[in-house]
Amino acid sequence: MSKRILFVLSEYGYWGEELVGPVEAFEARNYRLTFATPTGKRAHALPPSLDPQYVDPPLGRSVTTQDMARRAKAMDESSRLDNPLSLESLIPERPYYSALNHLREVEEYNRRLEVAVGDLLASFDALVVVGGSGPIVDLANNERLHELVLAFAAADKPILAECYGVAALAFARTLEDRTSLLWGRHVTGHPKEYDYKDGTGFLGVDFNMGPPPYPLEYILRDATGPEGAFHGNVGKETSVIVDYPFITARSTPDSVLSGELTVQALENGLRRYGW
Secondary structure, X not given: OOOEEEEEOOOXXXXXXXXXXXXXXXXXXXXXXXXXXXXXXXXOEOHHHHOOOOEEOOOOEEOOOHHHHHHHHHHHHOXXXXXXXXXXXXXXXXXXXXXXXXXXXXHHHHHHHHHHHHHHHHHOOEEEEOOOOOHHHHOOOOHHHHHHHHHHHHOOOOEEEEHHHHHHHHHOOOOOOOOOOOOOOEEOOOOHHHOOOOOOOOOOOOOOOOOOOXXXXXXXXHHHOOOOEEOOOOOOOOOEEEEOOEEEEOOHHHHHHHHHHHHHHHHHOOOEEOO
């Protein structure tokens, strides 16, 4: 039976290759793909990710080939990303503690959450959090996405996260102990050396963020704790870490490999890679 994959994309811009890489790896195996965004708005690629002439400042070179730019642009301009699922509609929102009838509201929240994640786990075999700068805005601290990550991890289903999308894994935790799901794990993600010093961009805003609002490497080092590790692999062309159920990819050049390794996890029981 064909595998079914749920992709979550930011509404503030994804990096083209970081969607195309996993999509093509999964389509080669005839997987069925579904796309979702935080509120159901259509996701769009960040313009630099479609421009092979764009020079990535930290790396000092283009990170997008002519061929990948063409494939990413075709994906972005197609109708495939139209009408995505909405996390806002799929997953209930945890009530404020100031709610007048807090206990009853939390009980109702837990009932609805159990049904919602149960339906999603029955529908999908793996979860993908696509990277780019957009996830900084609406995925990293998205509690609905956190609940989805917690559910897939508890069900022992693979979770692929790329670039700044890995932050959503670091912040996914229960309110009972508030320990990151990544505690004791091995992961990769955007290292400090690869962060912009200026010009971090998002779709739908009219200001220059400058550097990223947080250094992902520091967050991941803290989230993994003394028994885990962050692997930046600075100076190496690719960096993908599999510490099942998590498959984490550092940045753009890792998207194809991360998709292929997710296939290996789904079909051949891959549990460890890159460390």
